[in-house]
Amino acid sequence: MNGEAVANAVAASAAAMDKKVSASSPAPDAKQSSETAAKSSVPNGQPAVSTGQSVVNQLIADCVVHTDAARTSTLLLCPSKEQGYVDKLLVSSPTLIMSGMALLLSIAAFRYNSRKDARARLQSIHDDFWLRKVLSPQTVEPLLKQLGELGSTLPPRPAVTYGGPEQTAALELVTQHIDKIKALSVSFASMAVVDKTLAKECVEALERIEDRLTVHKFQLDQHFAGNVPSPNVTEAWTAIMEEQTKVLTAVQHYQNNVLSQSRTGIVSRMLARMRTRPGGQPR
Amino acid sequence: MDAPKVIDFSKFNGPVYTGRERGVRLRAELNLDAADTSANVVDVVIPDGTYTVTSSFFLGLFGPSVVSAGSKDRFYQRYRFVAPSFLRPEMDGYVARALQEKNLFA
Numbered sequence: 001m002n003g004e005a006v007a008n009a010v011a012a013s014a015a016a017m018d019k020k021v022s023a024s025s026p027a028p029d030a031k032q033s034s035e036t037a038a039k040s041s042v043p044n045g046q047p048a049v050s051t052g053q054s055v056v057n058q059l060i061a062d063c064v065v066h067t068d069a070a071r072t073s074t075l076l077l078c079p080s081k082e083q084g085y086v087d088k089l090l091v092s093s094p095t096l097i098m099s100g101m102a103l104l105l106s107i108a109a110f111r112y113n114s115r116k117d118a119r120a121r122l123q124s125i126h127d128d129f130w131l132r133k134v135l136s137p138q139t140v141e142p143l144l145k146q147l148g149e150l151g152s153t154l155p156p157r158p159a160v161t162y163g164g165p166e167q168t169a170a171l172e173l174v175t176q177h178i179d180k181i182k183a184l185s186v187s188f189a190s191m192a193v194v195d196k197t198l199a200k201e202c203v204e205a206l207e208r209i210e211d212r213l214t215v216h217k218f219q220l221d222q223h224f225a226g227n228v229p230s231p232n233v234t235e236a237w238t239a240i241m242e243e244q245t246k247v248l249t250a251v252q253h254y255q256n257n258v259l260s261q262s263r264t265g266i267v268s269r270m271l272a273r274m275r276t277r278p279g280g281q282p283r
Numbered sequence: 284m285d286a287p288k289v290i291d292f293s294k295f296n297g298p299v300y301t302g303r304e305r306g307v308r309l310r311a312e313l314n315l316d317a318a319d320t321s322a323n324v325v326d327v328v329i330p331d332g333t334y335t336v337t338s339s340f341f342l343g344l345f346g347p348s349v350v351s352a353g354s355k356d357r358f359y360q361r362y363r364f365v366a367p368s369f370l371r372p373e374m375d376g377y378v379a380r381a382l383q384e385k386n387l388f389a
Contacts, residue, residue, distance in 0.1 A: 204303065269348065
């Protein structure tokens with residue numbers, strides 16, 4: 001190995017570099033400096049006079065020089081400069097931040113999907129199974145059928161002449177309708193298994209239907225006794241239809257709530273958490 | 284022990300007793316919540332000329348008392364009814380319904 005020769009060769013390159021620098025900003029002794037650097041030797045790796053030479057010597061101080069036997073090529077093996085902890089962190093921080101964000105997003109997506117599935121399952125149980133398959137066939141459907149019959153049979157009918165047997169039959173018919181409404185009230189009360197408010201609203205609406213039919217029956221009885229004019233069927237029917245609409249609206253409202261809860265429940269909970277202080281106290 | 288409290292339906296607008304709100308209002312007027320907490324018996328007189336007492340009225344008036352009593356027998360021990368015979372099975376059904384709703388809506 002001929003370190004001196006290598007240094008000379010590198011110094012020549014450095015001198016050339018100096019020359020280029022001088023050409024861009026000429027100095028009075030630029031030519032002399034370049035020549036000196038080119039000709040100077042570097043005994044024992046000591047820095048030469050020129051600036052380029054000293055820089056090169058500093059650079060190659062830690063390097064190992066390999067030269068082939070024919071001295072036609074030289075290989076410099078230089079160790080990379082040791083980086084501090086902060087330098088390493090600065091270099092790798094964007095990667096770390098991106099990785100952290102990806103991890104957080106993955107966790108959030110997993111939790112979102114889990115809760116969405118749980119909500120969908122709950123909605124499926126409450127709405128699809130309980131309401132549609134179990135409760136509705138025992139409550140809403142019979143009520144619609146019952147009130148449909150009531151609308152077409154509620155006495156007094158205009159075309160009927162009410163003698164003794166017809167009067168008894170008419171009163172009995174209203175009593176049967178009242179009894180069916182009472183039985184339906186018990187069925188509607190079982191809606192409490194899915195929603196207590198829904199059950200209460202429906203039961204109270206059916207109570208009002210029962211009340212209206214009871215008053216109608218009393219008026220009809222009084223009419224047959226000759227005390228009062230015939231009760232107004234249209235008026236009674238309108239009041240009953242209003243209560244039927246309340247029942248259907250309550251059921252529809254419940255179903256909409258179940259759907260909207262399953263859609264917005266997660267977002268609402270997240271917003272509620274954001275509005276809550278770390279101590280658990282709402283803002 | 285105080286004299287039994289008497290609820291006479293003939294003092295109210297009859298002979299058809301309907302409406303939960305009406306029953307609830309009457310309950311407040313008669314202060315039955317206080318009566319339920321005392322050991323005194325309440326006599327309920329329903330006149331013979333009564334056409335009907337609907338479930339809504341009965342439950343508005345006596346529903347919380349039935350729930351408070353906890354059972355049909357205890358309710359009838361506290362509230363002694365003098366009523367037309369055709370109303371007895373009706374009222375039994377109302378009491379049973381109040382107890383059912385207590386469990387369902389609790």
